[in-house]
Amino acid sequence: MKAFNYKNMIIGLSILGIVLIFSLLYPLYGPEDFNKVMYLYDKKGNLIGVPPIPPSSHYLLGSDRNGADILLMMIYGAKFTLLSAFGVTFIRVLIGGALGIIFSLWLKRLLPILKDFLLVFNLVPPIIITLVLMLPVSTTYIEDSVYSILFYQIIILIIMGVPSVLIMTSEIIDEMKGKSFIQSSYLMGGNHLHVLKTHLKPFLTSYGFLMAIQQLLNTLVLIMYLGAFQVYLGGVSREEVRGLPILNSISKEWAGLIGQNYREFFMSPWVVLIPLTCYFLLIIIINMIKKEIEASLDINSLGMTFKRRKKKKKKQNDAVSKNNIAIKSDFTFQKMSNN
Amino acid sequence: MIKKILYLPVRLIAILAGFVCVVNIPILFVFNSGNKEVEFHFSSYKYYVLDNLALFLHYNDYSYIFHYFKGEGMEKYAYTMTILSISLLLVVFIGVIAATAIMMLPHTFRKRISSFIDFTITAPDLLIIFLLQYMVIYFYKTFDVKLFQLYGGNHTEPYFMPIIISFFVPAIFLIQFLLKEMAVEEQQDYVLFLRAKGLPKSVIYIKHIIRNIFPLVLIHLQTIIWFLLSNIIVVEYLFNIHGFAEVLRSMYGQRAEAFILGFLLFAVPIIMANLIAYIVLKLRKRKEKVSV
Numbered sequence: 001m002k003a004f005n006y007k008n009m010i011i012g013l014s015i016l017g018i019v020l021i022f023s024l025l026y027p028l029y030g031p032e033d034f035n036k037v038m039y040l041y042d043k044k045g046n047l048i049g050v051p052p053i054p055p056s057s058h059y060l061l062g063s064d065r066n067g068a069d070i071l072l073m074m075i076y077g078a079k080f081t082l083l084s085a086f087g088v089t090f091i092r093v094l095i096g097g098a099l100g101i102i103f104s105l106w107l108k109r110l111l112p113i114l115k116d117f118l119l120v121f122n123l124v125p126p127i128i129i130t131l132v133l134m135l136p137v138s139t140t141y142i143e144d145s146v147y148s149i150l151f152y153q154i155i156i157l158i159i160m161g162v163p164s165v166l167i168m169t170s171e172i173i174d175e176m177k178g179k180s181f182i183q184s185s186y187l188m189g190g191n192h193l194h195v196l197k198t199h200l201k202p203f204l205t206s207y208g209f210l211m212a213i214q215q216l217l218n219t220l221v222l223i224m225y226l227g228a229f230q231v232y233l234g235g236v237s238r239e240e241v242r243g244l245p246i247l248n249s250i251s252k253e254w255a256g257l258i259g260q261n262y263r264e265f266f267m268s269p270w271v272v273l274i275p276l277t278c279y280f281l282l283i284i285i286i287n288m289i290k291k292e293i294e295a296s297l298d299i300n301s302l303g304m305t306f307k308r309r310k311k312k313k314k315k316q317n318d319a320v321s322k323n324n325i326a327i328k329s330d331f332t333f334q335k336m337s338n339n
Numbered sequence: 340m341i342k343k344i345l346y347l348p349v350r351l352i353a354i355l356a357g358f359v360c361v362v363n364i365p366i367l368f369v370f371n372s373g374n375k376e377v378e379f380h381f382s383s384y385k386y387y388v389l390d391n392l393a394l395f396l397h398y399n400d401y402s403y404i405f406h407y408f409k410g411e412g413m414e415k416y417a418y419t420m421t422i423l424s425i426s427l428l429l430v431v432f433i434g435v436i437a438a439t440a441i442m443m444l445p446h447t448f449r450k451r452i453s454s455f456i457d458f459t460i461t462a463p464d465l466l467i468i469f470l471l472q473y474m475v476i477y478f479y480k481t482f483d484v485k486l487f488q489l490y491g492g493n494h495t496e497p498y499f500m501p502i503i504i505s506f507f508v509p510a511i512f513l514i515q516f517l518l519k520e521m522a523v524e525e526q527q528d529y530v531l532f533l534r535a536k537g538l539p540k541s542v543i544y545i546k547h548i549i550r551n552i553f554p555l556v557l558i559h560l561q562t563i564i565w566f567l568l569s570n571i572i573v574v575e576y577l578f579n580i581h582g583f584a585e586v587l588r589s590m591y592g593q594r595a596e597a598f599i600l601g602f603l604l605f606a607v608p609i610i611m612a613n614l615i616a617y618i619v620l621k622l623r624k625r626k627e628k629v630s631v
Contacts, residue, residue: 136370225573
């Protein structure tokens with residue numbers, strides 16, 4: 001791995017890291033109520049505005065209907081969005097990969113039944129399952145329980161992703177098992193553990209990296225969908241959006257900010273557009289990283305050896321056709337000579 | 340073949356067990372609001388899972404199913420499925436037409452359009468749904484047209500809006516996929532032969548390539564339906580329309596079997612699509628395989 005080959009990844013991850021550090025240090029410097037102001041006066045005491053206030057020198061990104069500063073809320077909430085998305089992805093890939101390896105090497109007989117058992121995740125879109133399973137924690141305000149609600153939600157988000165990782169891992173191992181170098185390793189008496197350590201490991205690590213990024217994207221999109229349904233990470237707060245019966249997100253995570261404010265578009269568009277653009281940028285950064293890794297692994301999203309195989313086939317075909325011509329000419333020549 | 344048929348009940352039980360286990364997850368991990376902790380109850384989870392499975396497997400009286408099919412839930416289900424089927428038809432129709440049209444353009448245009456489509460796909464679906472929604476409302480506001488009903492009310496069932504908004508992202512996804520596949524198909528020998536014979540581009544694409552591509556569309560119906568269903572559910576929620584997802588959410592905490600049946604009903608369209616793909620591919624003797 002050469003560092004300069006992963007320029008986008010380094011830049012993207014450092015941007016996310018800086019945002020995360022600012023967010024984690026928020027309690028040290030930020031006001032707890034996000035500078036909530038109901039009437040904004042200038043120095044002479046004249047009333048300048050009432051919330052929602054558009055982006056200006058007072059509020060860099062404007063304020064929402066409750067008078068809270070959007071910039072501060074976004075900084076505060078970033079850690080919830082980022083850490084839960086990355087954590088969920090990491091555990092998904094870890095558990096799913098381990099189970100996939102175990103089932104496709106040692107418990108091969110159980111694999112078809114396991115696939116049928118997990119079919120529910122293929123048949124029903126994940127957003128429906130997640131919405132229903134998160135109902136116990138998503139509708140009522142419970143005091144001082146942000147982290148335990150988040151823990152419950154993270155468990156369910158992990159469960160949603162493990163089956164797809166498991167099945168993909170088992171498919172990769174199945175494909176690799178057909179290769180001649182692995183088969184000869186088995187023939188020479190290598191057991192599963194040896195094959196896993198020496199032959200499968202390099203493939204699995206590179207595929208696992210790509211799979212992790214795909215899962216990260218899936219998790220982010222799922223969290224965003226949940227926000228639209230007003231199911232927020234960390235639960236709801238007692239506060240409502242002023243004038244509308246919509247409960248606020250307690251953790252101020254970005255998807256929640258989008259979900260609670262999406263009706264603001266025509267009256268005060270900045271309230272919803274700023275979190276939306278930030279979320280969009282987050283997804284674009286991760287997509288860029290994904291593209292870079294794909295390019296460095298030379299994987300064509302579906303069949304990785306498609307190009308090479310085609311070239312090989314062409315070579316074989318050329319060889320065969322040359323032989324054919326040779327045989328034919330030889331054959332005709334003989335025939336003529338016989339006659 | 341006999342082995343497959345004998346194996347079928349095992350598969351069915353495994354699938355059903357999957358549904359039951361997923362539905363009962365809130366019993367396995369209980370959020371206790373008293374001491375604010377997530378508790379792990381395996382014994383009661385096992386009890387409920389076995390209980391629900393037994394209900395499905397040994398129940399002699401299936402009257403509750405008929406009761407279930409009579410209620411308001413089925414009307415809502417029919418409504419959601421109508422939206423799904425109309426938008427699915429639109430997606431396949433427009434997707435195939437647009438993809439062939441783009442392929443027939445000159446090379447530079449084609450590259451530009453396909454890179455634009457690649458970029459749109461990376462945008463989160465929800466962003467596109469929001470923007471489309473705002474656009475439609477903006478049109479309604481500025482031009483004061485009231486052709487179709489926008490928001491759902493007590494018992495209203497609007498069709499136009501959910502279809503228009505939910506079909507957009509899957510259609511782009513299908514177009515992107517078809518463009519990729521057609522570019523691969525172009526390299527085949529028969530296309531070269533047709534070109535050498537001097538056939539025009541339109542004949543090559545419309546008559547020959549589409550025919551060979553179509554089975555791939557059938558295989559991908561599953562993914563398209565997946566996209567469509569999640570989009571439709573979001574649109575229904577945003578426009579305050581009471582669809583089947585709302586019915587399912589309101590059923591939570593009542594009888595588990597009704598709930599599981601609801602999930603199974605959500606799975607029906609994908610199973611149907613896979614069946615159709617399986618039959619068509621078998622009849623046309625294609626190599627691609629589809630499994631439910």
